[in-house]
Amino acid sequence: MSVRVSSLSVFPPVRRDRVIAKLPQCFRREAALHVEDEFSGKVRTACQEQRTGTVGFKISKVIVVGDLAVGKTCLINRFCKDVFDKNYKATIGVDFEMERFEVLGVPFSLQLWDTAGQERFKCIASTYYRGAQVVIIAFDLNDIASLGHARQWLEDALKENDPTSVQLFLVGTKKDLSSPAQYSRIEQDALKFASDIRAEYWAVSSLTGENVSEFFFRVAALAFETNVLAELERSGTRQIGDVVRINSASGDLSAASKKKPSSCCQ
Numbered sequence: 001m002s003v004r005v006s007s008l009s010v011f012p013p014v015r016r017d018r019v020i021a022k023l024p025q026c027f028r029r030e031a032a033l034h035v036e037d038e039f040s041g042k043v044r045t046a047c048q049e050q051r052t053g054t055v056g057f058k059i060s061k062v063i064v065v066g067d068l069a070v071g072k073t074c075l076i077n078r079f080c081k082d083v084f085d086k087n088y089k090a091t092i093g094v095d096f097e098m099e100r101f102e103v104l105g106v107p108f109s110l111q112l113w114d115t116a117g118q119e120r121f122k123c124i125a126s127t128y129y130r131g132a133q134v135v136i137i138a139f140d141l142n143d144i145a146s147l148g149h150a151r152q153w154l155e156d157a158l159k160e161n162d163p164t165s166v167q168l169f170l171v172g173t174k175k176d177l178s179s180p181a182q183y184s185r186i187e188q189d190a191l192k193f194a195s196d197i198r199a200e201y202w203a204v205s206s207l208t209g210e211n212v213s214e215f216f217f218r219v220a221a222l223a224f225e226t227n228v229l230a231e232l233e234r235s236g237t238r239q240i241g242d243v244v245r246i247n248s249a250s251g252d253l254s255a256a257s258k259k260k261p262s263s264c265c266q
């Protein structure tokens, strides 16, 4: 008798609006991690045959970095809590939210780390960059300087991670504030930069909610696909009698405690 892992889970069932049955599409084909219409055939078959190994227990770490006040916290809060706060409250150090999905019938979780953009809190925040599977660099579509700083944010994030295995997203925020002409000017630069660093580009508004869910669904789907492919590769080389360890992407679940650092860097 086969028992589905999800039915043994101690977690409540995944919300109906977090179920991903088809590959969410990219925002711009010019700057996408890939442009396939569907999940890879290998991944679909593995999910159907319940050969996804430890992926169903996995928590993938996602970090969101970028200049102060570009809207990182608002982006996460719009997706996770469906709220928007027009008052700016600087993030001190880091915060995180867990989001549970079901992708092709397999449970999959993202741990979304919201980091501080303010210089004085950056040294606290950067200690939490390690173990990220996904790096989201946010910039303000109405502030070209914040796009200019994206390269530095990328370098800082990659210092703590394996650059070859991280999936990158470049996200322009506050789309509601830019006129179509302004928007298309900055989009040119953003697309160029995104394809330069091999990131997938998105433009969102946390105020209106435009593209916010689509964006996070895409992140979850691509992170999931990568995990399943890696698992298939591993299981292909695994020997009978090998010990299978269940790891979070961060490799350190103790770091996931809600505790915030009590002091800043200055």
Ligand SMILES: Nc1nc2c(ncn2[C@@H]2O[C@H](COP(=O)(O)OP(=O)(O)OP(=O)(O)O)[C@@H](O)[C@H]2O)c(=O)[nH]1
Pocket (backbone or CB within 6 Å): 066, 067, 068, 069, 070, 071, 072, 073, 074, 075, 085, 086, 087, 088, 089, 090, 091, 092, 115, 116, 117, 118, 173, 174, 175, 176, 177, 204, 205, 206, 207, 208
């Ligand atoms: N109009 C508009 N304002 C936004 C949007 N997203 C964020 N804001 C505003 O921008 C300000 C900064 O937003 P936050 O999300 O706190 O910025 P942050 O990047 O988390 O800032 P730090 O924590 O200091 O790094 C707030 O006043 C938000 O209300 C948006 O999509 N549209």
Ligand SMILES: [Mg+2]
Pocket (backbone or CB within 6 Å): 072, 073, 074, 089, 090, 091, 114, 115, 116, 117
């Ligand atoms: Mg913040």
